[in-house]
Amino acid sequence: MKVAIIGAGNVGKALATSITRAGHDVTIAASTPQSAERAAQEIGAQAAPSNAAAADGAEVVILAIPFASAGVQVATEIADATAGSVVIDVTNPIRPDLSGLATDTSAAEEFQLLLPKAAVVKAFNTVFASNQADPGAADEPIDGFVAGDDDDAKRKVISLVESIGMRPLDVGPLRAARALEGMAFLNIGLNAANGWGWTSAWRLER
Numbered sequence: 382m383k384v385a386i387i388g389a390g391n392v393g394k395a396l397a398t399s400i401t402r403a404g405h406d407v408t409i410a411a412s413t414p415q416s417a418e419r420a421a422q423e424i425g426a427q428a429a430p431s432n433a434a435a436a437d438g439a440e441v442v443i444l445a446i447p448f449a450s451a452g453v454q455v456a457t458e459i460a461d462a463t464a465g466s467v468v469i470d471v472t473n474p475i476r477p478d479l480s481g482l483a484t485d486t487s488a489a490e491e492f493q494l495l496l497p498k499a500a501v502v503k504a505f506n507t508v509f510a511s512n513q514a515d516p517g518a519a520d521e522p523i524d525g526f527v528a529g530d531d532d533d534a535k536r537k538v539i540s541l542v543e544s545i546g547m548r549p550l551d552v553g554p555l556r557a558a559r560a561l562e563g564m565a566f567l568n569i570g571l572n573a574a575n576g577w578g579w580t581s582a583w584r585l586e587r
């Protein structure tokens with residue numbers, strides 16, 4: 382699968398590592414071409430000179446950027462290039478003072494409004510970057526919750542989630558991203574409050 386990752390920080394690099402390892406064709410963009418190039422060299426992926434160039438021709442575009450400071454700008458830049466493609470929103474729109482989420486709906490639904498020609502799917506946001514680079518190495522399978530309104534797009538994301546060694550779980554429509562962003566917020570708060578090591582993960586027992 383041809384995958385573009387926008388963002389080369391903790392999440393961008395971790396997902397680029399696992400997705401490249403799974404045999405997909407990964408291109409990274411960041412806030413500068415130099416930053417994208419550094420990450421791509423480290424991982425063995427390709428770098429793009431701009432967000433639009435990374436998204437151009439990609440089947441799946443992953444948003445691994447800060448929601449509040451970069452969301453609208455990046456969405457505007459990739460809107461044309463992602464028409465007809467799948468956009469995975471990994472962002473957690475957490476207020477800097479950790480007082481709550483900075484949206485009345487969800488970041489994923491806000492991205493869908495900004496990218497009406499793309500199919501936005503929420504995935505990977507409940508998993509810390511520490512668990513994203515090699516999810517298959519964990520003792521227990523790591524759950525990859527997936528929410529979206531377009532069934533074909535969701536199937537594609539579920540296959541991507543599975544290919545990197547996570548256990549995919551379809552949690553319903555894009556609106557369910559509200560719950561997924563709440564779960565991430567709770568996990569972040571628990572680690573901050575208890576001094577945990579930022580490796581805890583949600584697992585659904587049935």
Ligand SMILES: NC(=O)c1ccc[n+]([C@@H]2O[C@H](COP(=O)([O-])OP(=O)(O)OC[C@H]3O[C@@H](n4cnc5c(N)ncnc54)[C@H](OP(=O)(O)O)[C@@H]3O)[C@@H](O)[C@H]2O)c1
Nearest residue numbers: 388389390391392411412413416445446451472473509510
């Ligand atoms: N960290 C986690 O464990 C985790 C887990 C799940 C979800 N998330 C969410 O994932 C997102 C990324 O988190 P992170 O920890 O990876 O953050 P990070 O380490 O701060 O990385 C953010 C990345 O976004 C890039 N960026 C910023 N503005 C940009 C723009 N206009 N165009 C392109 N790239 C831009 C930065 O580029 P430069 O490298 O050039 O500065 C950087 O590579 C956040 O929304 C976070 O809430 C984080």
